[in-house]
Amino acid sequence: MSDLMIRVENLTKDYGPVxxxxxxxxxxxxxxxxxxxxxxxxxxxxxxxxxxCYIAPTAGVATVAGHDVYDKSxxxxxxxxxxxxxxxxxxxxxxxxxxxxxAEMRQMDPSKRGRRIKEIGGRCGLSNVAGKLVGELSKGYxxxxxxxxxxxxxxxxxxxxxxxxxxxxxxxxEIRQLIKELGQEKTVILSTHILPEVQATCSRILIISGGKxxxxxxxxxxxxxxxxxxxxxVVESNGTAADAIRDKLAGVAGVARCExxxxxxxxxxxxLDGRGDxxxxxxxxxxxxxxxxxxxxLVRESVSLEDVFRNLTTSDVVGKPAAPAAEPRRxxxxx
Amino acid sequence: xxxxxxxxxxxxxxxxNSPVAYIVxxxxxxxFGFFFFNNLFVEKQADMRGFFSLAPLMFCFFxxxxxxxxxxxxxxxxxIEILITMPVRDWEVVVGKWLAAMALLAATLLLxxxxxxTVAKLGxxxxxxxLGGYLGLLLLGGTYVSIGVMASSFTRNQVVALIIAFGICxxxxxxxxxxxxxxxxxxxxxxxxxxxxxxxxxxRGVIDTRDLVYYASVIAVTLLIATxxxxxxxxx
Numbered sequence: 309m310s311d312l313m314i315r316v317e318n319l320t321k322d323y324g325p326v327x328x329x330x331x332x333x334x335x336x337x338x339x340x341x342x343x344x345x346x347x348x349x350x351x352x353x354x355x356x357x358x359x360x361c362y363i364a365p366t367a368g369v370a371t372v373a374g375h376d377v378y379d380k381s382x383x384x385x386x387x388x389x390x391x392x393x394x395x396x397x398x399x400x401x402x403x404x405x406x407x408x409x410x411a412e413m414r415q416m417d418p419s420k421r422g423r424r425i426k427e428i429g430g431r432c433g434l435s436n437v438a439g440k441l442v443g444e445l446s447k448g449y450x451x452x453x454x455x456x457x458x459x460x461x462x463x464x465x466x467x468x469x470x471x472x473x474x475x476x477x478x479x480x481x482e483i484r485q486l487i488k489e490l491g492q493e494k495t496v497i498l499s500t501h502i503l504p505e506v507q508a509t510c511s512r513i514l515i516i517s518g519g520k521x522x523x524x525x526x527x528x529x530x531x532x533x534x535x536x537x538x539x540x541x542v543v544e545s546n547g548t549a550a551d552a553i554r555d556k557l558a559g560v561a562g563v564a565r566c567e568x569x570x571x572x573x574x575x576x577x578x579x580l581d582g583r584g585d586x587x588x589x590x591x592x593x594x595x596x597x598x599x600x601x602x603x604x605x606l607v608r609e610s611v612s613l614e615d616v617f618r619n620l621t622t623s624d625v626v627g628k629p630a631a632p633a634a635e636p637r638r639x640x641x642x643x
Numbered sequence: 644x645x646x647x648x649x650x651x652x653x654x655x656x657x658x659x660n661s662p663v664a665y666i667v668x669x670x671x672x673x674x675f676g677f678f679f680f681n682n683l684f685v686e687k688q689a690d691m692r693g694f695f696s697l698a699p700l701m702f703c704f705f706x707x708x709x710x711x712x713x714x715x716x717x718x719x720x721x722x723i724e725i726l727i728t729m730p731v732r733d734w735e736v737v738v739g740k741w742l743a744a745m746a747l748l749a750a751t752l753l754l755x756x757x758x759x760x761t762v763a764k765l766g767x768x769x770x771x772x773x774l775g776g777y778l779g780l781l782l783l784g785g786t787y788v789s790i791g792v793m794a795s796s797f798t799r800n801q802v803v804a805l806i807i808a809f810g811i812c813x814x815x816x817x818x819x820x821x822x823x824x825x826x827x828x829x830x831x832x833x834x835x836x837x838x839x840x841x842x843x844x845x846x847r848g849v850i851d852t853r854d855l856v857y858y859a860s861v862i863a864v865t866l867l868i869a870t871x872x873x874x875x876x877x878x879x
Binding site: 357385388390394397400401413 | 649661720722
């Protein structure tokens, strides 16, 4: 299929005896924003490094825009923009010099270079720091420069390893907006362990845990996977013991579990887990009414992506010990 | 412009943006100046021989000092990841770095032309050995610089790179000095391996293919090892 931008089949990477990525298979189409999710050390960065030809797979195949990452790595790299984790940039260059260097390395047409650098600088909000040294930039600006160098040559595919780490909330919103815009015409893969991020930006989610792919779906479908429902009930304290209320609520038909949770003074809050998908609000309300507890709040909470994530990534780890050191960290050696 | 040249352009700019290049070049020219003018005023000899006999030893310090950061720093700070994921071949990275260090070395040698001019003003400059000497220094320097680039590719620690490079350069230099203590049968091997023996030939003004082949092959082999070491990230 022509709009298939990335094809990964049984991709495996061993670091010595440690298997960092274990037979991962997925496809990415044009115009998709793919969120790569997983606990630290799950193999997200390693997979990205293989896709960007920085390291070679131990086994399996990965093709980017139809080119194999191992045999046709130059072709692959021409079509990619990559922002590595921690945004490693040359600190002794100015922002403008850096972008010029990237443009030259990408063999961009000298007559168009200047205009393109200006354009991308404006888009990433770098115009007012163009003459500043990279080493003197704040983390937010460095991140933007990292994005700018990845997008400079207008690649079809962008691979961004934790693009919003270390940014303040305003900057995060800006970067997310930028990624969303990019996703309309390009293929974007981004990794993160911040869940609201994928919810806000991604059209598809891959969850990876212990090197294995444990989920590949849209955010909505993933949320629908989680069975059951959860309710929050807050009643005013009117002398009844909390335990008695809890036992009464737990006795409501369909309730699997009831727990007392923190609440404001003068009130008591309970969290109820229901079995199955049936709506229990009616029966809970009746139980409260029958006992004459002044009801302050009754909410049905939708299952969050956090729950899905936690279930998928922890249940997988129970069977075998996780390998937290799967991704070798760079040690900052500066004499 | 080829990626190798883009990389060397960036490295040259980095050299002159940081104090390291200025310090190394200054120290180097001061030491040379001291020995040259010491020779001139105390020994009352206006020739380049003192300079050319001292240079090979000085280069053992100079070359590792200017090459130690070339790849080690990129590996340490992680910038290599962006560099290598650009459309560039690994050997182009290595050659680009080597060219940058060569440019700095050549610029330093240019400064020492002051000595040649001084000698020429005071009396007749022996042109053959002077030209040969400078050519020899470029070849010798190129060899030491390529050893430095290789050492820098082995580690992410610049000090380690410096020590490895100095060790190899100094050993190759010493080979020429320990000849009398080497068993006769091994002498020709040790002499051939020594950077100094070849330098002496070239600096006499005798350009022999054997010497050129020696330098060219050491440069080629060390740069090849550096490229392989850079590539080794792939199969580790």
